[in-house]
Each structure stands twice: as C-alpha cells, then as structure tokens.
Amino acid sequence: MKCLLIQPIHPSGIALLEEAGLEVVQASAHDMETVAREIVGADAAITRNAGLNRAAMEAGSKLQVLGNHGIGVDPVDVDYATEIGLPIAFTPYANVQSVAELVIAHMLAIAKRVRECDTAVRDDRFDYRYTRDFREVSGKTLLICGFGRIGRRTAEVAKAAFDMRILVHSPSVPAADIEAAGFVAAPDLDAALGEADYVSLHQTLTPRTRGLFSRERLFAMKKDAALINTARGALVDREALVEAVEGGHLRGAAFDVFETEPPPADHPYLACKGLVLSPHIGGSTEEAAERTAVQAAEAVLAVLNGKRPEHMVNPDVWERRRKVA
Template sequence: MICLVIQPIHPKGLALLADAGIETRLASAATMDVVANEIADCDAAITRNAGLNRAAMEAAPKLKVLGNHGIGVDPVDVVYASEIGLPIVFTPYGNVQSVAELVFAHLFAIEKRVREADAAVREGNFDYRYTRDFREVTEKRLLIVGFGRIGRRTADIAKAAFQMEVSVHSPSVPEADIVAAGFTPAPDLPVALKSADYVSLHQTLTDKTRGMFDAALLGAMKPGAILINTARGALVDPQALADAVTGGHLRGAAMDVFAPEPPPADHPWLTLPGILLSPHIGGATEEALERTAMQTAGQVVDVLNGRRPEYLVNPTVWERRRGA
C-alpha cells in the first residue's frame, strides 16, 4: 500500500506508517495539479492546509482514506469525498494547546510592545522604556468568538492564569454549556464587542462566517482593543482591519492565518507594523506536530485495515466506504 504525503509531517508519523507496511511518497509539490498527477496508484493520502480537491480525488481510483492533518477541513472537497465513499480522518485535539498558547504569545507581544522594545534597544533608544505604552493583561475582558476545543482552552487559560473576565459568542453552543464551563454567554456580538479588551477568533470558516469581521464589526469593537485570529484568515476583511489599526481605533491585531496562504505580496497587512503576523504557526510546535502526525497516520492505518477510526469528518460514509 502507498500513502501520498502531500505536505511534510513529523517523522514519527511516517515511521508509524512504515511500521504498518505502508510505503510513503512525498508529493513533489503541494499544488492540486501536481497531486492529481502523482496520486493515481495511492491507497491513502495525508494533507495539511493544501487540502484535496475534486480533480485530485477523481485521479485517485484506489484512494481509500484521506488523512487531514489538523482540525480545519475547508480546503478539502468534503462533499465530493462523501459522494464517492471516501472517509476523511482528522485530528481535533492535536494542536489545541499549542494554538491556545499562541493567542497569549501574540497578546503579550502587543500589550508589552515586545517587537518595538527589541527594535528600540538595537537602535540605541533605551529611553523607549519611558513611553508608557505597556499594559498588563490580568483582569482584562476577553471575548471568545467560537467555542470549539481551541476556544474553550483559550478561555480556560485566560481565566485561570490571568483572572480575565471571559465572555463567549458561539451561536452553535447552547448558552447553558457556556455557563456550565464558567463563562458568560454573549449572544449579541456587536454589543459584546463594545466592552471587550481582547477578541480572539476561533470559528470555523463557512459561508456565513466568511468576512464576518468587516468594517462594521471592527468598528463596534472597544477603542484600543486588540483582535487576534488563529482560526481562518477569511474570517476577517483585510482592508477593514488595516483601516481599523492605522486609523487608531484598535491598539493592534495579530494574524496567524491568511486567505490565501501565503499572502500575496500586495496584501495590505504586510506593510503595517500595527498588525503582528506569523505564518500559520499555531499548530507548528514540535509537540503538536508529533501528536497530529501520529494521530493522522494511526487513523489512516486503521482505515486501511478495516478498523473504524476515532475521528471521521464524514462518518456517514463508513458503512459504504470504498473498498469495504
């Protein structure tokens, strides 16, 4: 059996596949045209943010399972995969802690002006310490938008470590569940934005959430607030965020995700120092990469050996899956 690894994964995941007698083949490029040319004789594939489109699936008549390395599956044509009986496994817990930690790394970098302070010392401006532009995060107000696994972990850390007042906007989660978790429901998003010092995005990307943080919602945020996005780049309108930061309405923003990735050279955020950028590193810690690769590879092995995996994106296909 052969597994096409569309984008590199942790060596321990590759070793797990090898131990199961599965040959791994790294795609020569993570573009769908290349993948379509190299996937024809493969029994399995593992992808990360490159996804897998319909054309590539159509070129893979032997494909019995797709491993999605991570939580988000929007780059994968899940509808077509389900039509043809192709199970998609994913890893909903592998990167939770790492992404939640990045939220606070970004937050501290902005509130403590870490980048600016480093530059000041290197430029000989030690008096930068007198600018009075540094803030504590303890006991501030945090609004979580999207109460999935990462949103919940971020809320837990904020409350336990920094005694933050945490509110949650998540239409898909019953308010009773939010209260039971120890947080305050915020059903009216524009109202909640008015009092939040920090807003952290954790929603999935859908037609409804695409571009939801537009000029209107950004304008509803508390003056001097900070927006952090470790979820999906398309949740935020790029130009509207640029305007909100350069205009002084927001103290800053941090973006770990973009639409598309990588961002084009003319992306409005690339020239703005008020927006902290990172290249989708939330789940890229050594620990998260190892966990995610092992969980993905393990479930691919399960499917190829006829065992139902623990986490299926499309569970209804299991009984009618390819090769069953």
C-alpha cells in the same frame, strides 16, 4: 500499500506507517496538478493545508482514505469525497493546546509592545521604555468568538493564568454550557465587542462567518482593544482592519492565518506596523506536530485495516466506503 504525503509530517507519523508495512512517498510539490500525477496508485494520502481537490481524487482511483493533518478541511473537496465514499479522517484535538498558547503569546505581544520594543533596541532607541505604552492583561476582558476545543482551552488558560473576565460568543453552544464552564455567555456579538479588551477568533469559515468582522464590527470594538485571529483569515475585512489599527481605534491585531497562504506581496497587512504576523504556526510546535502526525497515521491505518477511525469529517460514508480490490 502506498501512502502519499501531500505535505511533510513529523517523522513519528512516517515511522508508524512504515512499521505497518506501507510505502510512504512524499509528493514532490503540493499543488493539485502535481498531486494528481503522483497520487496514482496510492491507497492512502495525508494532507495538511493543501487539501485535496476533485481532480486529484479522480486520479487517485485506488484511494481508500484521506488523512487530514489538523482540524480545518476548507481546501478538501468534502462533498466529492463523500459522493465517492472516500472517508476523511482528521485530528481535532492534537493542536488545541499549541494554538491556545499562541493566542496568549499574541495577546501579550500586543499588550507589551514586544514587536515595537525589539525594533526600538535595534534602532538604538532604548528610551522607548518611557513611552508608558505597555499594558497588563490581568483582570482584562477577553471575548472568545467560537467555543470549540481551541476557544474553550484559550478561555481556560486566560482565566487561570491572568484572572481575565471571559465572554463567549458562540451561537451553536447553549448559554448554559458556557456558564457551566465558568464563563459569561455573550449572545449579542455587537454588545460584547464594546466590552472586550481582547477579541480572539475561533470560528470555522462558513457563508455566515465569512467577513463577520466587517468595518462596522471592527469599529464597534472597544477603543484601544486588540483582535487576535488564529482561525481563518477570511473572517475579517482586511482593509477595514488596517484602517482601524493605523487610525488608532484598535491598539493592534495579531494574525496567524490569511485568506491565501503565503499572503501575496501586496497584502495590506504586510505594510501595517501595528500588526503582529506569524506564518500559520499555531499547530506547528514540536509537540503538536508529533501528536497530529501520529493521530493522522493511526487513522489512516485504522481505515486500511477495516476499522472506523475515531474522528471522521464525513462519518456517513463509513458503511458505503470505497473498497478497492
């Protein structure tokens, strides 16, 4: 049997597949035209943020399972996979701690002006330390938008490490559950924005959340607050964000995600000095990369051996899943 890796994964995951007798083949490129050519004959595939489109699924007529390396499945044609009975297994827990830690790192970078301090030393401006433009995060208010696994863990770390007051806006989670976790439910997003010193985004991208942080909402945020996005780039109006930061309404913002990755050369964030940017590294720590690869490989092997994986994007297909002789 053959497993196509659409994008590279940690060697531990590859070893697991090979020990089970699979031939593991790395795609020569991760664009869907190339994948459609190279997926022919594959019994399984593992993808990361490249996803898998309909044309590639049609070309992969022997495909019995798609392993999704991570949580987000936006680039995967889930509807078509479900239509043809192709199970999609994913790894919802593997990167939780790593992404939560990145949120905290970004929050501290903005509070302590880490990016600006580095530039000042390199530019022989050591007196930058006298600007008094540095902040503590302890005791401040953090608004978590989206109380999934990563949002919850971020809230736990921020409260435990810095005694932050945690507000949680998550329409799909009962207020009682939020309060039981030790946080404050904030059903009115606009009201909560006026209270928060830091806002961290953890929503999935849906028609409701696309552009959720519009110009109006960005300017409804507390003066000198900061926005951190490790979820999806399209949650935020990018031109309005640059305006809010460069105009001084927001202290800054940090983004690990973009609508198109990598962002094009003319992306407005690249010219905005008040932004801290990272190349979608939230789940890319060595620890998370190994956990994710191993869990994705285990899920693929489970399906190939007729066992239902623990985490499926489309669980309804299991009883009618595609079986190729």
